[in-house]
Amino acid sequence: MNLKPTLRQLLGVGLALVLLLALLLSLAITDLVLRVWQRLSELPPWVYATYFVLLLAFLGAGAWLVFRLLRAPRGRHSQQTNGDLGEIGLEARLQSAETRGIDVASARAELAELGARRASGRLYVALFGEVSVGKSSLIRALVPGAEAEVGVRAGVTRTVTHYHWQSPAGDELVLADVPGTGEIGGRLDELATAEAQRAQLVVFVVEGDLTRSEQSGLSRLAALHKPLVLAINKSDRHSAELLTEIAARVRERLATEGVVAPVVAVSAGGQREVVRELAGGGEVRELRATPPEVAALRDALQRSVDGDPQLLEQLRDGAIFALAAERLAIAERDWRRQAADRLIRSSSRKAALAAMATVAPGADVLVQGYLGTALVRELCELYEVPVQALDIQQFLKGVQSRVGRVLPLVLSVVGNGLKAFPGLGTVVGGVVQAIAYGLIFDALGRAVARTLESRGQLSQGMVEQAFREVLGEDLEARARRLAEWLVKTQRERGD
Known part of the structure; x- marks a missing residue:
């Protein structure tokens, strides 16, 4: 360390004083122990034997108490207890509200949905994003044969639809296709956000750098504290350099919200118009089928599932309890x-x-x-x-x-x-x-x-x-x- 001479002298004096006090304290403790030992040795053997047993018991109990205070219990039991306390408290509020004549059907429906999801043992993934970003098309690419409604008209999905999907590792997942956000009036934003709140994982689908309304949607998702995957869809429309720039800007947006999430580039596939030059010098426009590219999204979902399934369930339960409490408050x-x-x-x-x-x-x-x-x-x-x-x-x-x-x-x-x-x-x-x-x-x-x-x-x-x-x-x-x-x-x- 490069310290000034005066500061070195002060540190040296301070260290010497600390060592002197430690020496004096050690001598005092040693003198006290010797005097106690001398007095105990003059007593009958059973007296000092009893004294040492009590002393060891006292020291053991103190050490155990300090250990319990410094090391909070972890694991499934403690997490389940916290969840039960939240559920019990909410149930008490619901019963109290019912006795006053309050309609609690909406709040109880959320708890019933939570019970059904717990019993199914499946992991729910909500695809969240604005209208026409291709959420339904992504589901069709992930789950071949899925009958999600896909169209060129904005806001085709008006309700929440669930599709079962088995991940490459064999996990049972349910993909939730939610209505697109960002419509004029925001009538469907609440429906989409509520389904994202019920899910264990959320895939936020965008087409490029986040718009102002998408930034607002990201803020709502960040408030849910859910594991998130951000998918840049229709990546085949961008060059590799531009896609890298978009991903970097999106990561910056995530950082401003305090969200740590993987960013993946995907393409739901479909048809793409290309211009083909003819041998005679002319050109012709034609539609060509493009294969989907969703491997990166599959891998990101699998990593999230493999991370901590118990934590995902805990976060889901807490979020649905909060949603039910919100319904009750309304x-x-x-x-x-x-x-x-x-x-x-x-x-x-x-x-x-x-x-x-x-x-x-x-x-x-x-x-x-x-x-x-x-x-x-x-x-x-x-x-x-x-x-x-x-x-x-x-x-x-x-x-x-x-x-x-x-x-x-x-x-x-x-x-x-x-x-x-x-x-x-x-x-x-x-x-x-x-x-x-x-x-x-x-x-x-x-x-x-x-x-x-x-x-x-x-x-x-x-x-x-x-x-x-x-x-x-x-x-x-x-x-x-x-x-x-x-x-x-x-x-x-x-x-």
Whole structure:
């Protein structure tokens, strides 16, 4: 080492001090051991024999504990235990959701599919890529006689189709032909990504360097943490030099996503137009059959299968558990939204009726009264957000000023919107004001629900911002619907 003299001197002094401390510690330990030995030798033999047995047991237990802490258990048992814990936890969530009336059929279908795949013992490979990159043609090249639908029209594959294939080493694989991604609107992207999530392996099929949408697809695949093979299809269209450049750029794209995956060049074969020169000087165009070149893809798949089959199963199980949990979360979200809509609609109608029954209706009846407190509490319970009664009261007091500022504007909009509304003459006075209060209550409830869903807490500022946004959404139409209900209710009560 090329160190400065001063630094060398400091290191030398430090090393000397460390050696001195080690020597002093050794002498102290030696003195302590000798004194203990001298005292034990003066005792009966059975005493110090017992002492040494206990000492050895203590040291052995300590060494075993340190070994267990430093070396985590590995192997099939530990991996299976982790999987079981995930499955048990998910099953508990499903049962809880079912007791609340949530439709969990989609989540249970994922678990049923996982059970079927486990029982089959086959390895599933999803061919993922944009429309018209030749996924179906590749399957036909890998599995002669496969009846995958192939055509020149973009997006021929609209559903997931499975084809059985036996690898050169005798492994049973199932190739999944998924819909192409990148369509306008992305209607089939979710279907393709979900099948990739269920598979143990994913083959990402491209035609060249990744486009922007393909880079987005690669990001989605990287988030799944699945073993990946990137196949550059239609390689016969490129020269060897250009193909090398494309492969290098694709590897760079993979590196940016943190994905380590083999990149192979393949060709599904088919027909290719060539120009043939005639002896007389002319030329003729004709179609020639080109054989498929998929050996590199076969080898890459076989290497992935041979690597760690147990890990592939573990990754598949975890991914399907995550997919089922996602399905459950969507079902819970939809159920909560529907329940929140019912709560808000019921409360806003009660608020309108209360405003008509009040001699001098005001914002206090809606915001600080029983209806406002009950609505906020029920919405917090629905979204499982803990909140205290005092917090609700403070929250409603903060919203009070906001309601007071928007009330004149809502009264004006409702009055203009209901001028030509039939039947208002049969209703008692104050109907316009009652409808305005009902709409404000509806907007407040929807703002609270939107905030609880997105933020997971009762945030004053977020609710006020959402309140301003919701209040202006389709105000006249909502006023007419509430007026129709109010007129009908008043007539029924009159009858």
